[in-house]
Amino acid sequence: MVTIVRVPARLSLRTAKILLLVAPAGLVLSMVAGACFLGIDGRVQPLFHALRLVFGLTCLALLIDGRTQSTNVPERFDPLFHERERAERDRAFRNSHKLIIWTVFALCALVTAALRLGWWLPDVRGAIDITIGLAFVAMGLPAIILVRRDRSNFDED
């Protein structure tokens, strides 16, 4: 059966793969850097606000891309997808779950070590910013995994 979910956009595989690596990493890094290098008044510098906006909007655009639609639609639309598409999507969800859990425990370990060893830790506002960045990435993680695993030939695009 052919997938007939209507998609707002469809990027080439190469573009999607590159952007799905750069945008989430950039979003989290700009959140961390913004919390780390505060301005003189103790607020986030405008440069980091701009970077967060650019990377955040790029992430949003990627999440409405056609390649990631199978991770966004409810289960009742499952019959619209190939069995192979469904299997790949489900595997992406399983791996995404594992990655999120490992990230949470790694963060716990990192913060505990930082508290004991006196490493840098963000203030409350910075911690919230970083959490928001991670939550956005977590939301799109199945889509990121799905596209990164896509083995279609680049030339076909």
Next chain:
Amino acid sequence: MDMIINPPLRLKLRTARLLTLVVLAAMPIGYLGGAIWPDQDGGAWLPFAVLRLIGLFAAVFLFVDVRNQLANASDAMLDERERAERDSAYRSSHYVIVGALFLAFLYTIPANLLGWWFPDRDGAIDLLSAFGITSLAMPGIILAWRERAEQE
């Protein structure tokens, strides 16, 4: 070669569901309560510490139960129906986890403006750990609630 699931524990459906409720209630109350109302030393009050322990033990029982073993089993160990149920549980689990993260984020907006409570660093680590452990058990919890009683 097909592999067989040999779980260390096979809880009754009713027991498993009861334990899931214990985890979902004891973990947030124990960890959140301990973070909001710390004792003089900055630790958790005894009732909250007891709740945390109860939640953790319940989570351990769920981890070794057959439902969680099903959730962690490889494709070769499951038939088509079991695979579909497991995959659906992981999808739902993903939505629950991300939803919880965004709810926490939504709380921070008025909390920041109105000066509501925020955890200190030790409290944040505790809350993050509780979130991680509950999320780890989430696919098994969903499977327990989706299982039909007659399968028992």
